Every structure is written in structure tokens, then in C-alpha cells.
Amino acid sequence: MVNEKESVVIKFAGDSGDGMQLIGNIFSDNSAIFGNDLATFPDYPAEIRAPRNTVAGVSGFQVHIGKKRIYTFGDFCDILIAMNPASLKANLKWAKKGATIILDEDAFTAEACQKAGYSSNPLNDGTLGAFHVIKAPITSLTRKTLEKFQLAPKVADRSKNMFALGIIYYLLNRKLDLTFAYFEKKFGKDSLATETNKIVLEAGYNFAENIEAVESKIHVPPAKLEKGKYRNITGNIATAWGLLAAAEKAGLQLFLGSYPITPASDILIELAKHKSLGVKVFQAEDEIAAITSALGASFAGALGVTTTSGPGLSLKTEALGLAVMTELPLVIVDVQRAGPSTGMPTKAEQSDLYHALFGRTGEAPIPVIAASSPSNCFYYAFNAAKIALEHMTPVILLTDGFLGNGSQLFRIPRMADMPAIHPPFAKPGEEYKPYRRNPDTLVRYWAIPGTEGMRHRIGGLEKEDVSGIVTTDPLNHQKMVELRKNKVLKIADDLPSQTVTGNHQGDLLVVSWGSTEGVIHAAIEELLQEGYPVAHTNFNYLFPLPANTADIFSHYRKILVCELNSGQFANYLRMCFPQFTYLQYNKIQGLPFTQVEIKEAILKYL
Amino acid sequence: MVNEKESVVIKFAGDSGDGMQLIGNIFSDNSAIFGNDLATFPDYPAEIRAPRNTVAGVSGFQVHIGKKRIYTFGDFCDILIAMNPASLKANLKWAKKGATIILDEDAFTAEACQKAGYSSNPLNDGTLGAFHVIKAPITSLTRKTLEKFQLAPKVADRSKNMFALGIIYYLLNRKLDLTFAYFEKKFGKDSLATETNKIVLEAGYNFAENIEAVESKIHVPPAKLEKGKYRNITGNIATAWGLLAAAEKAGLQLFLGSYPITPASDILIELAKHKSLGVKVFQAEDEIAAITSALGASFAGALGVTTTSGPGLSLKTEALGLAVMTELPLVIVDVQRAGPSTGMPTKAEQSDLYHALFGRTGEAPIPVIAASSPSNCFYYAFNAAKIALEHMTPVILLTDGFLGNGSQLFRIPRMADMPAIHPPFAKPGEEYKPYRRNPDTLVRYWAIPGTEGMRHRIGGLEKEDVSGIVTTDPLNHQKMVELRKNKVLKIADDLPSQTVTGNHQGDLLVVSWGSTEGVIHAAIEELLQEGYPVAHTNFNYLFPLPANTADIFSHYRKILVCELNSGQFANYLRMCFPQFTYLQYNKIQGLPFTQVEIKEAILKYL
Amino acid sequence: MKPIRNSIETSPVELKKEDFVSDQTVKWCPGCGSHIILSAVENAFPRIGYRKENFVIVSGIGCSSRFPYYVNTYGFHGIHGRAHAIATGVKLANPGLSVWVSTGDGDSLAIGGNHFIHVIRRNVDVNIILFNNQIYGLTKGQFSPTTPRGTVTKTSPDGTIEDSFNVGQLVLGAQGTFFARVIDNMPQLLSEVLYLAAKHDGTSMVEVLQNCVIFNDKAYEHLTNKETRDDNILILTPDEPMIFGKNRDKGIAWKEGKLVVVELGKDASLQDILVHRPYEDNFYLHTMLCQMMPPQYPLPVGVIRMVKKPTFDDLMVEQINRAKETSNIRCVDDLLNSGSVFEIN
């Protein structure tokens, strides 16, 4: 029997070494190719290999697949795979009532249970009473399946994850062939790894079938997606590709200066793979060298980019000021994590906003943009670069660990359809003055070293309007401060209008920015369906704000700002539009909002 | 004849090498000992020795002395000493109509006039028609006076400044003896320098007397100051001494980690002189080492301090987050200068406020305090340290170049009268938990390495409440974020109430913070005398704000926030008290407000 | 070994390894070289003999920088690259503490490179254990400034294009007074070296070649593998000739201004073999020892250099004491009333 469902959330959980990320990814790809919309999120410990069987060491991967549009990786799961007691302990609270829980029975030894913090074995003490439990002796069956290869148990055990994946494939009524092909591509057609993985995957599938693990298999039909080519993509990879796309579109070389930091390193790692596109990737000695080398590259005519997370962004503060003064294009990507200080590096929050908006000495306005889904990281990275290049300014792009590591279906654009990028190159032949500006946009012109007749000098000292000569003239300083500010404010002219989901006026407008868009959108859709008079607007352009922002706000009696910090955007809105009153809903736990939380928060104010 | 005056502003101006700072200081000290209240401000070029006879190379020193209380170093001067055409060019706009201008006639060669940007000689072309001009052949008379010593002209010329000072002494009816004593103390009783300085000073004095330079000499009688001992002090020295005082009062060692930067270096230089007080001064390799060494010193049980200006503060950003997380005492002094980036290092403004309040990644609240006069730098530095030590938190103290380099009379306190400082040392014998808190203040206890029974580890990762064990528990993180915030907010309980000058309710409240206090106060006093219904409140405690702030604001129809930036404090107030509307008056020119500007701005809104 | 006696207070009772074991679960990967280093430290500390409250361990960020949590001392887990500066502050503020730094090749030589060379130049009396695994462990496998040229890592998919630092060479370039190198599989030698580091007045830099089993496994295989290690390693002992090899039949000798490997009994006799003198200020020889490496040479381990020079912290205290003796400003009241002061009555 097959039971059709709109959407399903599956959480894979095991020890750090159990390979959960791998099967999570394989399953996601399989779902994507099958045609489901999806969102994923990995959730791993700070330690590289935390001690086995401890709650701190649990590595998880959540996938939300659907026939309908999927906006989040899901609050609670329908299916939980727990490879040991610690995984169960850490994740049971995230399982829906009645969820299916697949366990590796063999791992539930008394010792492991105790290490996980259980005083008795949860398999037998009623803990799982409310769930549909599939106890599978995964370890022993995996070993048995591989008996003929005479592998050491340690080696054989590495395939346990495939056994679990096989069970899932059965439950979700999936075929194995695409995954077989994947093994062949990855390990080679005739390799031992291909063979063992295939055979264990199949064994898991058969096991589930044989024990009739479920009354009815689940079928999540393909989503009705817009026509086109798709792929599953993480926010970090989308960011990297968006930058590559912008450089190509602008006809410039992409230069990345970066220093590794969780959760931003993957952008660096991704770009380092694409030398064939001409990108120059410089892993610097620290974040200061990363940003200043990128600024040097911009001076030399490249699209300079630097990528980092909170502690690294802090270190770039001084150079941001230099970028403001020199009015060179530069993209700074901050993949936010939970702070302050080292904080909780593998957890995310939205608490770098203050720094992005205000973290500079002197009057140093910098545009701030936030992506709001893994796949739109591509477009916002592209736009950040476009704005930086066309307005000759540093631009801060905020993403976060949820976006960066999470994945989503991405409809592949054609480069021909992407907007053009026109950097304001100085015109050859004309007399060049480094701080002469386009009177409309207030943007100065870009003269690339090596160009004849345009030798000039720029730097961090205050410069005379037009000529760029160093000066401390009082009125000139005031003028330059204002020019730099107005230049950035004028970017608003190029921004799309801010839009609203739901009622276009009324009682309550929910305001969000960045990665909370998905979950709030999902909650709002539900509330609208339930007949509540709500509306939602999510900001991607934070500074300057879209021109129609105040107009939108003026149509609602209440404005509720939801964010994963203590109210930084709300406070910023109080500065920008003091005429409105802002309610706040905040969470600072290193976790995303759940749909339930958002609904509750909204209902409180309705 | 002697003409009595309430107050006089004198500006000494010359080439960088002309020794204007020196005679400015000698004259100020002389005035202080004479009993005048006073304020001074040096104003020198960014270049060490800018090219001679250029406007860019002019070095100035302004002194405002009075019988009445002096709040500013004066908008416009009554007496201008101009040692060459460039000095005249740069400063004439700052001379009151009818001011006395003393010129070194010899320096007004055609070449020098041209270099200064004069097309004709201002001595003869009517430029000075509105002034009382004293043309003195200072160079030639100085050389002549020193003829008998057979000095090279270059050497003799170094005494020109004393000739000019002699003229001033005559004009202001001063005796020479105290200054003679000063020479003797500085150069030795029988040294050549003492003799030449004396003789030139006297020659200047006699010259003025002989030519009957003025119709009537000016007498500024001593001010009616409160009983006590006084001295003239700059803001930077007052800051250094305030820190020394706090350390002594707390019974702790003072540790300064610092890296030189204009205009903050003088604090470092001053503290390096006072090793006899046990202060440990560490000139670090950069600002990051400066702040982290200071934080290490605090961990080890000292009062850790770091001093800097804008670019340096930027670099300390990451370590500020660490100080927030470790909850150790630390004072960060930022002597603000004009930014952004390198900006105009020798000019000042108040534009680091955003960074002080918001320049951190993650949720990282740090108290911010601003001194508002050179002499009260002593008290606010003391209080910054007291708050840091008693509340176990980093504290940012904002001063600026005007305060740091400017001087003022300072009534010398007795250490016995300074408030006690009680750091929350952990009690020996009790079980120690690094993040256990005093329930009233939320302050954790301080266990100094070396203490028996209190070994513990702290750091930048999020820690479990009480135990301090590293954890990523979601609710713990939220709790810790809130505890750190509330701890800082509770500091407001210890702050003095915010006070108001002028009407206690009514039409217009002028709001300022930091170094603009004096000039605004002076303007308000005049307006009050002229019968306008105005009031003024100046903030020294910026975060948290004094508890009665909103109450004060609620008594006025209009609130005008004046600051030397584009409106950072005004925006901050919009966040804190969105119920009020704020008008703004801003200036971003590297110059202080003048009294006239402030009055005009206020009158516009009255 | 005897407790070290200097200005740091020694423990009145004899301490044991257990006195330094913390109650925190050690979260390094099973098989990580760091476990052995931890154990060596726990062995060395009681032997050093200071009161247990007088040990402070400071670190930056990295797998290696988790170290302070695992030793029961005062500890400060700092921010990335800044351990040396924090430690400098701790030591200057309180010279009665025995200050240790645990750091990684990224922490000390990438982001922390400036503090690294400056703490060494100043000769602040701190003891540094540099876990050199030639990789960024905590961030999962990017190359570091000690990763050999050409190595493929996550961020160098085509191999790195830069030479790595030779740690000892850089230390000596920055005028280091103490440099030792140990491999993580030599706990005994490490513990001994740590003792000597503690005893040394000034900055002691102990580089430990540490295997990262996850992201750079077997980087030191040729130095640890039973087959090859004896021929690839030269264990330095003060005042002993530099002899090595499975059969202890090879040695290091001078030849035309260069060091060469000779075979005892074949092309050299015992007298030809250089005797190791770490305490003689022979910059060139010590640098050469730092630079020697397989395949041409064996890798020297042990203390390569320990020479005397005044420490920054001692001199700071001296200047203060001298000022206290000579100045008549003895308290802040004196200061406030010094110089040009006048009175209004």
C-alpha cells in the first residue's frame, strides 16, 4: 500500500563518524531528481570527532521534501533515523507525535544508553510509546551482508548508513538505480566500495520489505515546479556561484581573499575548485590580509571579494573604512554564526546586523544586503557584486549558517538572462580626476592601473572633492562625508520595490529579514489559509531600505519584527522610521524559528 | 592705562618649527598661576614639519582666559600672534573684528606672502584694516638682542617665540618673574638657554612698552574659583591620571597595553612616566596585542586598560567580544578623531559613537561613557574603571582630540575623597564557579590566578550558566545573552541622575554628549541671560543611559540633538526612546562647534 | 627531576599527574596526537614543582587551543591567533605565574604570526607548545603556513604554491632564545623538554609535530613508522655527540661550512661528530639544526637552542623597582600635586 503525502521531513542522526551527512545528501539528490521540492539542513557538533555515543557528538541531517513548495527544512520530523541512543536522545524532541523512528537496535547497549544520558533502555521503557518504532539490527545485519568480503568489523561498520538509507528508500517507495549509478560514478564501476555500498543499500531495502516495516509506504509526488532545469544547492555554493556569475557578467576577474572560518569556509573551498573560470583564490594569513588583498585586487581592476563569519568580520572593520574612503568595489560576505566572540561556531543567528550596519569608526556608510534562502544566495551575491561594481562601494552580504549549510532546489538560470553589470570605467582620453563623480549617481569613475593617462593616488586620508588631493579643509570634509552617504542612499533608486505577502493593509504586518523568510512565509500561508488577517514582508535590502518601506508600514496597525537576535533590525527600523511602533519577537538559541513558534507569536498580537 | 576684561582669547600661530605650542603652554601656566580660569587648544598640522611658510604648515595654540568660568577655548580671538603670512592667512578668519594682531614684520617678504597664497602683502593692502595691528620686526630684533652671544641666525631665530610672548606679557600686564623661574628650572640656572630666553622675553616686553603698542593694557582679573589647589591639565593627562587613581583606589596594579596613535598617544606617554606608581606599560606590536594583553592582565588580576583612536578601535573589535564573553574588567579609551579610515588624524569629531555602541558581532553589550571636558576626563576615566571593575565588564570611554589635547584648570582632588572601588573578588573557601553571579547585580566573581582552590577556565565560547562549562545548549545561550545584557543595564542603578541647565520644562531641550558640552553650555547661559526659554542636558553615560532620561525628555516640546557627526546619538535616542521626536544639528568638519553656530541653531527652533 | 626554583612559588606538597587532570571530557578525535601531548603535560607539570594554582594555560582557537579545558589549571581560551599577546599580559601583570600557551600552526603562524615573532623577540618568559599538524584541524582541513609546498588540501585542490615556514628558522630569525622540537609519539622526551622549557628564562618555543588523523593523517609517517624513524630522527642530547640511526652508526659532522651526515667507522670517527651545545649562542649551527630534514638529513628533535638573555618581564619589574626607589611620586596624591600647582584660598 502506498500513502500519498504532501510533504515529509526526515532526520538522519548518528555519531559524527556514522556518515549521516553523506546519506542525507544522497537522499536529497535522489529526491530532487525525483522531482520533489526540498530543503535540507545539516546540524553537526563543533568537535571534529566528538566522543562516540555522546549527545554532544551527534551529527544530524534533516531533509524536507514535498509535492508543494518547501520553504523550510521543517520544524519536526516525520521520520527519524537514530543510529545510537545519543542520536535518539538529542532528536526525539524534534519528532512529531506518531513519527516513524528507525533505530539501530544493536547500538542500544546498556553502556551506550547510559552514555547518552538514559537511565534505562529507551527501547523498552516506554519512552517511545507514542511513536511507530522500527527496530533494526543495523550493525549486525550490515556486517552479515558484507561477510563474504571478509572486512574488519570497523570497515564493514562504515556501511551501516547505507543500510539505514535502504530502509528509507523502502519507506518512501524509491528506486535504487540512481543511487547505484552515483556509487559507480564516485567510486568506479567495479570498485569494492561500489559493490559493498550497493549490496548494503539493497539489504536495508529488503529488510524493510521483509519485516513489512510499515503498513503503507509513503509517496510524495513530484512538485509542480516551474519548467526548467534544477539542482539541489547549498547557500554557500550558491553564494560562490553568484559571485562567479557577476564577475563573468561584468567581464572582470574574480578575486577572493579569504581566511577559513566556520561556517563560511565552503565558499572559499568552492571557489578554489573553479580555477578554470579564471577566479583567483588567495587563502590569506588572516582576515585582515584577506580583505586588504581583495581591496588591492579591486584597485587593480578585479572584482574583489572576501568571505567570513563574525569574528573575521570584526577583524575586517578597519579595512571596511578604507574601502569606504577609496570608493572601490568590494563584496564582504558574512555567513553569520552565533556570537558574541567565538560563541557557538556551528550554530547560527542573525546577530551581526548591528556590526554590518554600524561597525565602523567615523561616518562610513556601507550597503547591507541579506540573502534569505539557500538558492537566492546566488542572486543576492550577484546583486551585491553588481551594486559594488556599479556604485563603487563596499557591500556587505549577510547570510548565515542556516542558509550557508542548508540546501534547496535551485532553478538554474541562463547567464544570458542575468542582468548586465556596467562598472563606471573612466573614459580614456578624458582628463581623469579620481573623485570626480557621475552627477546622478554620485559614483566616482574607476581607472585601472596600467591605463594610460590616468595615473592617480587614492587612500584612507580625507581627499579633496574631485581632485582627490589630501586635505583637511573643514567644509570639504563635510561635503565628502555627505557625498559618500548620498551615493549609498541613491542605491535605493535601483532596488526593487519591497513586496508583501497576504493582506495589503490591516491589522498586523510581520517583518523579517534574511534567513527567517522561509519559516515565516510558511507560517503566514497557513494563517492566511486559516483566515487570519496577516501580512508578511521580508527584507533583503537592509541599507538602503527599499524606497516604499515606510509606505508599506503605514498600512498596518501593528508591526511585528521577528529576528534571531535581541532586536537589532527592530531597533534599526526605529531609527529609520521613528513614526511607527515596532513589536518584537526574538529568539537567540542558535536555532531557527519553528513554524509553530512564529504562529504562536503572531496569534498573540492578533 | 589698564583695561579690565572678563575674558580674552589669544591665538599663537606660526610655522610648525616656531615654537607656538611652547609659548602657548607657558602663557597658559602663567595665567593659571595668576588665577585665571582657562581653556586651551593646540591645533597643529598632520605633517611633522610641513613646508615652511605654507598654510598647511601652520601650528596654532589658542588660550581662553577669564575672570569668569571658561567653558571653551573660544570661537574667535581677541589677540592673534602671526609669525608669518601663512599663519595670518590661516587664522585671520578666527580673529574678532577689532582684534589685536601681532605680526613678525620681517617674515612678510614677497615670497612668503605668495607662498601663503596672498597676491599682495597683507600688511599694506588693506587686508588688516579692521584690526589693531602691531607690526614688530621680531626676527631682526631677536637676532639683535642675541648679538652678543654670536649665535648662528638659525639658532637665534629659535627664540623668536619668546619675543612674541614678551609682547603678550606686556599687553596683558603680566610679570616676567614666574617665567624666568620656569626657564631656570627647565634649563638650569646658569645655562645659556635660560639667559637667552630671559633676555629675549624681556626684549619683547620692552619693545611693546617702548612703541606704546596699545592704548591700554588688558587686565583679566583672577577668577573666583572654588577654594582649593589647581593645575592646568590636558584631557589626555587627566585620563591617564584618572586611571592611576582608580587602580590605587581599587588596590590593583594598573596595566596599560597600547599602540601609539594620534591623538591618543599622550596617554601612553604619560603613563610610561609613572613607573614609580607601579603601572605596567606595554607598548604592543599592534592594537590587537594591546587589547588582548590588557585582557590577559585583567585575567591575571590587574586593571587592564587599552587606549587608542578610531582605526585602532576598529582593530580591537574582535577582542571586545572576548571581553564581553569572559566578563573581565577592561577599560578601552577611544580618543576620537575625524574619520572614516585614516580620515583627518589631527582633527576631531564624535563619529565613533556607532562603533562604540554597536561595533561588535553577536549580542555584545558594552557600557559606553563619554568625558566632556579636559579636566573631567579624570573623573570619567576613574568611573569607567570603577564600573569595569565592579561590574566585571569592558567599558568604552570616549574622549576626542579636542578634549585630549585641550587643557583646562583642574581642581586637584584628594584621593581620600574619591569613591571607593570594590571589585567582586571570589571569597576564599567557598566553592568557585566562574559564572556564578551576584543575584542583585548579575556580576560574576573574580578569581585571580594563583589563588588556591579556584582554578577555572574561561574563554570566548558560550558557557553554561554558573558552571562555565562549554555548551551549545539553546536555552542556556538565550539565558546567557540576557544575563550579559541585564548585567550591563543594571549599571544604570549606580549612575547619577541626568541633570539639566536652564528651564526644567518648556519649549526646547538641547541635548549633547561628550566634548560639545562646554560650548553648548556657554551658548545656553547666554541665551538664558537673554531671556530665552531653553534648557540643556549633556550626556556622559551613554550606555546604559541614566534612568531619568525619558522623564527629562518628556518635559520639553522639542528636543534638539547637537553633535559633531551625522546624527549618531540622535539615532541612538530614537532607538532607546522612540516616543520622542528628535531634531538634529550636526557638523562634520573636524572642528568644534562655535558658540555662535550653536546659538543660531537653537534660535532657529525657538 | 627536581622542582624548579625561581621566583614562582613551589608547591609545599609533591604533586601528581592527577592533580592536573581536569573533569572535562577530552573531545579530540580518537587517535589524535594531541592526546599524547596532554598526557606529557600532565606528567611534566608536577615535576616542574610549582604550586598547582600558579599554572596558567592560555590558548587561541583551533583543536590544539582546546587544550586549557583539559588541564586542571587556570586557563584562558582566547581568540584566534592572540594567545601570545594574552599570555604576555598575564605574565607581565603577574610574574609569579607559570604561563603556558597551547597553539596550532594556524593559530601561531597564520593569523597569529605577528604576536608570535614579537613575543619571541621580547623574550617574555612564557612557554609555548605549538601543535604543528600542518593543517587547520578545527575548520576541517585547509592548508596552513606549515603545509609543505604542493600539498593537496580542501583549499588547495591543485596543491599549494607556497613554501611553508620552518618553525625553528623563523623562531631564530626573530631572535628566539629557546627552541625545541618533539614528535607526538615521544611523550617521555616531550615531558623532559617541557621541563627544560619551564626552566628556561624567556620565551620557550616547543614545536610538537602532531598527527591529525582526520585531515592530514600520516604527514609524519616517515618520522614515526618503526621501519624508518630511527634513520630519520636525530635525538639531541646536550653535550652528547649527534649520533643517530637504527644501529647508532651515523652522525653529524662539519664539512666546509656545512653539516653532513657521516657514517661512524666508515667516513668518520667519534671525534668528528659534532657535540650538541644548545646553551652556547651559536646562531648558525642552531639554525642549521632547525633546517635539517629528511631525506638528506635526519630531523633533529629535543632542545635545539636554549641561550640566556634577560627577559622582558624581569626588566619591566626592574625598571619599576628602580623608579619606586628614586621617584618622589609615591602615590596618586603626590602625582596630582606635582609640578605647576597653585592654590586658591
Place this chain on the structure above:
Amino acid sequence: MKPIRNSIETSPVELKKEDFVSDQTVKWCPGCGSHIILSAVENAFPRIGYRKENFVIVSGIGCSSRFPYYVNTYGFHGIHGRAHAIATGVKLANPGLSVWVSTGDGDSLAIGGNHFIHVIRRNVDVNIILFNNQIYGLTKGQFSPTTPRGTVTKTSPDGTIEDSFNVGQLVLGAQGTFFARVIDNMPQLLSEVLYLAAKHDGTSMVEVLQNCVIFNDKAYEHLTNKETRDDNILILTPDEPMIFGKNRDKGIAWKEGKLVVVELGKDASLQDILVHRPYEDNFYLHTMLCQMMPPQYPLPVGVIRMVKKPTFDDLMVEQINRAKETSNIRCVDDLLNSGSVFEIN
């Protein structure tokens, strides 16, 4: 000298000093050593022969870092300590530029120390002129990392308590391929050295001992004063014996693994005198030359070391070219459609 021919485009016309003189007033103090350095650069650049638009000068902050304003090239006045990183970005992004850095002892060795050792280690092809006046000039006279121990300055009223860096020694410790030292009163030699620096592929570090007349006057008096200079300076010429002295009667020779000063005709003959070979990779000899200083030795000036090693920028381009040849991802459309992609119709 001939124009340098490499991948940087040479000027089609012969350039003159005037081509590089900027229209800005030079604002250094009269008598400052920097004026001479400026003049030497303006002399050297035309001889180097590149198109004038291909020169870029990058700097940090300090008196020395005002340099870019005074030379008519593309220029970037950066922030304190970061010139090397900015210059790295400029060169990597556009290898067709001749990239120069002007920096001070504070800028490069205090705050910028980390970028200093890393640019050298990577051997990025930039040319660095380090104005070493042993003081922070622009901030008015605090000690720097090159200020000799014991010096009284504004921030060391009782004398500094730290050894200074020896620039050459640090450069070699960081694996430098090119190091030269010149005194600011030798414009000719400087101009020649700058030419060689430009010619060198890799990081060229030129230390100029520069007199700060205001805050550290006469720091190099013994090296510049007519009486003493000839006996205190050894001018190095490639392939020439190391002879010096007023009467050119002294030389440098080897003795028991050490360098010694010998008197020609007295305790040595011409054959005993070492011949200078900057291009031979003799780390030890080159380091010794860096360390030699009066009174025991003369101070060597000129190019001490220039050895070959691949440059970072060349290798980066090589890897990219190789990738372009081999990869089938040739544009972003290729990338977007690579790997696991599916289509909805």
C-alpha cells in the same frame, strides 16, 4: 642599465626622472632622509624601463607611507601595516604591474609584521622599500621594533627593554629570496639596488637606513659621518671580494666557521677575502652578513641575497592556465549545469 624585459610591458619611449615627479608638495621635514630615497626612486624607475602606467606604489601609514603621493604613478595609500597584503592583491589580480611598497619600521615590523613575513614566505613578486628610521616618525617619536635596546624615546623614558629585530635576519628567517640594505645618503647605490630589486622575481626587500632628523636624529651617525663611515661600511658588489676601510685595506674572511675582519697585507692576502655571491643560496653566509654590524664588523650594504625561487603570482597563473586547458567548465553556464541536474518540462 638596460630596461628590464619580462612579462611587464616596457615603455615604447625612453622615460626620464621628470616622468615620475608628482605635482604634490613633498611634506617631509627638511633634511629627512626620505627626500633622498624619493629621488633615487625617481631615478631608478625610468631605468627599469616599464611603461610609466605600469608602476603601482602601495603603502601603509607613517611618514614613509606618504611616499605614493610624491611619485607620479598609480598609488594606494593604505592603512597601517597592511601595505604588503594590499600589494599582494594588486599583483595577483594584475601581474602585468610593477608593484612597489613603501613602508616604515613600524608599519612593516610592528603592526604589519604578519603580512611582512607572509609576503616574503610566499615570494610574491613585489618590491618593498622599508624606510628604517628606528622610530615611529609620524606619531612623533615612540620606539619601534627596530629601536636598539636601551634607547630613550617618548614611550621608553627609561630606555627600551627589548631587543630589536634585525631586518635581514627576519627576512631570511621567513625564507626571503632578496634582501638588500642601503643607507639614505647613498642615492646612487640605492637606485642601483632598486633596479636589481625590480629585476628580481619574487619579494625584494630593500631596507633603507633612513635618518629621522626630528625624532631620532643621528641614529646612523657612525655610518654616515665622513670620519667613521668608511671603516663602518662594507659595500657589497656581486663577485667582488668583501673589502672595505678608508684605505680599502680591510676585508672579511672565514675563520673557524665565523666571519672575521682581517687586514690586507697584515693578517691576510686578497685570496683570503670572501667573494660576495648574492645569487648563491647560501643561507648561512647571507644571514651572517645581515647580522654583521659595528663596532665588531662593518655594516654590509648593497644586495646581500638574491636567489631564485618560483613566485607565488606565476604559480597562481600557471594553475589557472592548466585548469583552463583541462577543465570542461569554461563559463558559468557550464558550471551551473554541471553535476547532478534535472529538468522539469
